[in-house]
Amino acid sequence: MDLLASLLQITFIFLLFRTILTVIGGISLSKRLKESRRNSGTESVYDISDNEQATDAAPRHSAITIEMVRDDICGRYVARNKAYIIHSDDEDHYFCSWECRQKYLGQE
Numbered sequence: 001m002d003l004l005a006s007l008l009q010i011t012f013i014f015l016l017f018r019t020i021l022t023v024i025g026g027i028s029l030s031k032r033l034k035e036s037r038r039n040s041g042t043e044s045v046y047d048i049s050d051n052e053q054a055t056d057a058a059p060r061h062s063a064i065t066i067e068m069v070r071d072d073i074c075g076r077y078v079a080r081n082k083a084y085i086i087h088s089d090d091e092d093h094y095f096c097s098w099e100c101r102q103k104y105l106g107q108e
């Protein structure tokens with residue numbers, strides 16, 4: 001009976017050990033997958049927001065400094081995060097409104 005008990009114990013420990021190894025292996029594998037995903041595919045920085053309206057929201061108190069950019073068409077200054085952006089000729093062009101953006105595209 002003692003032999004059977006110790007055999008069972010050894011089997012149990014072996015199985016436990018194997019489970020731990022599988023878990024550790026799984027974690028390192030998923031880490032590797034995440035890293036390869038991070039390295040592949042650089043996302044485009046420039047976003048021509050076709051759907052979003054560049055509306056003037058109420059001014060908020062925030063620590064973030066808002067960069068102002070000049071509209072090439074009408075000369076108005078708009079907050080960069082609200083401007084319509086067109087990236088062409090290795091330059092960014094900003095527009096206060098959809099209309100100005102369309103005018104610019106018509107000029108080209």
Ligand SMILES: [Zn+2]
Pocket residue numbers: 071073074075076095096097100
């Ligand atoms: Zn404009």
